[in-house]
Amino acid sequence: MINTSLSNEEIRRYSRHLILPEFGMAGQRRLKEGSVLLIGTGGLGSPLALYLAAAGVGHIGLVDFDVVDESNLQRQIAHGTSTLGVRKTESAKRRLLDLNPNVEVTTYEEQVTSENAFELMRPYDVIVDGTDNFPTRYLTNDASVMLGKPNVYGSIFRFEGQATVFHPKEGGPCYRCLYPEPPPPGLVPSCAEGGVLGVLPGVIGTIQATEAIKLLAGIGETLIGRLMLYDALSMRFRELKLRRNPDCPVCGDHPTVTELIDYEMFCGITPEPEAFTSYEITPLEVNAWLYRDDPPFLLDVREPNEWEIGHLPGATRISVNELQARMNELDTAREMVVYCRSGARSGRAVDMLRAAGFRKVKNMTGGILRWSDDVDPSIPKY
Amino acid sequence: MAVTVSIPTALRQYADGNASIQLANGPVGQLLANLVERHPQLGKQLYNEHGQLRSFVNVYVGDEDIRYLQGVETQVPDGETVSIIPAIAGGNIQTFERSNV
Numbered sequence: 001m002i003n004t005s006l007s008n009e010e011i012r013r014y015s016r017h018l019i020l021p022e023f024g025m026a027g028q029r030r031l032k033e034g035s036v037l038l039i040g041t042g043g044l045g046s047p048l049a050l051y052l053a054a055a056g057v058g059h060i061g062l063v064d065f066d067v068v069d070e071s072n073l074q075r076q077i078a079h080g081t082s083t084l085g086v087r088k089t090e091s092a093k094r095r096l097l098d099l100n101p102n103v104e105v106t107t108y109e110e111q112v113t114s115e116n117a118f119e120l121m122r123p124y125d126v127i128v129d130g131t132d133n134f135p136t137r138y139l140t141n142d143a144s145v146m147l148g149k150p151n152v153y154g155s156i157f158r159f160e161g162q163a164t165v166f167h168p169k170e171g172g173p174c175y176r177c178l179y180p181e182p183p184p185p186g187l188v189p190s191c192a193e194g195g196v197l198g199v200l201p202g203v204i205g206t207i208q209a210t211e212a213i214k215l216l217a218g219i220g221e222t223l224i225g226r227l228m229l230y231d232a233l234s235m236r237f238r239e240l241k242l243r244r245n246p247d248c249p250v251c252g253d254h255p256t257v258t259e260l261i262d263y264e265m266f267c268g269i270t271p272e273p274e275a276f277t278s279y280e281i282t283p284l285e286v287n288a289w290l291y292r293d294d295p296p297f298l299l300d301v302r303e304p305n306e307w308e309i310g311h312l313p314g315a316t317r318i319s320v321n322e323l324q325a326r327m328n329e330l331d332t333a334r335e336m337v338v339y340c341r342s343g344a345r346s347g348r349a350v351d352m353l354r355a356a357g358f359r360k361v362k363n364m365t366g367g368i369l370r371w372s373d374d375v376d377p378s379i380p381k382y
Numbered sequence: 383m384a385v386t387v388s389i390p391t392a393l394r395q396y397a398d399g400n401a402s403i404q405l406a407n408g409p410v411g412q413l414l415a416n417l418v419e420r421h422p423q424l425g426k427q428l429y430n431e432h433g434q435l436r437s438f439v440n441v442y443v444g445d446e447d448i449r450y451l452q453g454v455e456t457q458v459p460d461g462e463t464v465s466i467i468p469a470i471a472g473g474n475i476q477t478f479e480r481s482n483v
Binding site: 131132133134137155156157158159160162178179180181182183227229231234238239240241242243245321 | 390391392395401436437438440442445446447449450465467468469470471
C-alpha cells in the first residue's frame with residue numbers, strides 16, 4: 001500500500017485536505033505518491049499545474065516547447081511579465097516550486113511526437129491533455145489508450161469548453177469513440193473565429209485538475225463516460241453521455257490502430273504546395289507598389305473586430321467567409337493584393353478568387369504581422 | 383410541437399449568430415434538413431460530399447448520442463433539445479491559421 005509519510009510541514013500545509021473525511025491522510029499520501037503529465041503549459045495547463053502543485057501531487061511533468069509571449073498572459077496564469085521570453089516549462093516550474101517546494105517538477109522542452117510519446121508518458125499515473133491542436137489530441141489519446149492510462153481531456157473555443165476523462169481500461173470511451181476523425185483543416189473552426197475568453201481555460205483547466213486529483217486520490221465519481229459542456233456566455237453547464245464504441249479503431253474490441261501513426265497526416269495537414277508561392281508577395285514589395293502609379297487594390301479578408309485593431313491604408317474589407325457571396329463587388333481586371341493576420345486565410349481567399357477566374361491576385365506573405373515587422377510598426381500585432 | 387436545436391459557437395456564424403433555433407418536431411434527419419433549408423451555409427459544415435453527417439460533428443437528442451439511438455431516424459419528442467457538438471481543439475488562433483495552410 002502507500003508507505004509515503006507526510007512531514008509536519010506538509011501536514012500543516014495540507015491541513016484543509018486532511019480534515020476532509022473523504023480525503024484525509026490516505027488521500028493526501030496517494031497524491032504525494034502520484035504523478036501527472038501535463039501536455040501543454042498554456043491556457044489549460046496553467047491553472048492545472050498551479051492547482052496540482054498546490055494540492056501536493058508528488059511529481060508533475062510539463063511538456064511544452066513554446067516561450068512565454070505577451071499575448072499569453074491574458075489567460076496563462078502560471079506565467080508572468082517577469083518570465084516573458086522564458087520557456088513556458090521553466091516559467092511554470094519556477095512558479096510551481098514557489099507555490100509548493102515539496103513537489104517534484106520535471107520539464108520537457110519538446111513537442112510530443114509519435115517517437116517520444118510512450119517514453120514521456122510511461123512514468124506518469126495520469127495524462128492531462130491541455131493542447132490546442134488536433135494532431136496532438138489524437139496522439140495523446142492513442143498513446144494513453146495503448147499505455148492503459150487515464151487521459152483527462154479539456155478543450156476550449158471562444159466562450160465554450162468541453163471536459164471529460166477518457167479511460168478505456170476502466171470501461172470508458174476514448175477520444176476516437178467521441179470523434180472518430182478530425183475536421184479537415186480550414187473547415188471547422190476557421191481561424192477567423194479564433195480567440196478565447198481568458199477566464200474560460202481557467203474554468204475548464206480547473207475541472208481537469210479536479211478530475212486528476214480525484215483519480216489519484218481514488219475518491220468520488222469521475223467524468224468517465226460523461227462529456228461536460230460549459231458555455232461561459234450563457235453561464236450554463238450541461239452533460240452528455242459518452243459511450244465506448246466497440247468498433248473504435250483504438251480502444252474497440254478489435255483495434256486496427258495498434259501503434260502510433262503520423263498524426264499530422266491523419267489530420268490532413270500537408271506542407272504548402274510549391275505552386276502556391278508564385279502568388280505570394282512580401283509586405284515590402286506591396287509597400288513599394290503602393291507608391292507607384294498603378295497601386296493594387298488591397299483586400300482585407302479579416303473580421304470587423306480585427307479590422308478595428310488596425311488595417312492597411314486604402315484597403316477594402318470583405319471577410320473570407322463572405323467572399324464567395326460578394327465576389328461580384330470585385331474587379332477581375334484590376335491587380336489585387338489580399339491580406340489577413342498571418343497570410344493563411346488570405347491564401348485561401350486567393351485560391352477561391354483564382355478558382356473564380358481572378359488572374360491578377362496575390363497573397364501578402366505573413367499578413368499584418370509581417371507588415372508590422374517589415375513596413376510599419378505602428379500597426380499593432382495581435 | 384416544437385423542439386430546440388442548440389447551435390455551438392463554432393457554427394453560429396453560419397446560422398445568423400443564433401445560439402438556438404426552434405423547429406417543428408420530427409426525426410433528427412428531417413430536423414437537420416429543415417435547419418439547413420433555413421440556414422444553407424450550415425450544410426457544408428454538417429454534411430460531407432455524400433450527404434452524410436460529418437464524423438467530427440456529433441448530434442445529441444437530450445443527453446444521448448444519436449449513434450446509440452436510431453441515428454438520423456431518431457424521433458425527437460416535443461420540447462426536447464437537439465445539440466450539435468463539433469470537435470474543438472483549443473483556443474490558440476495561431477493553431478487554426480497554421481492548420482489552414
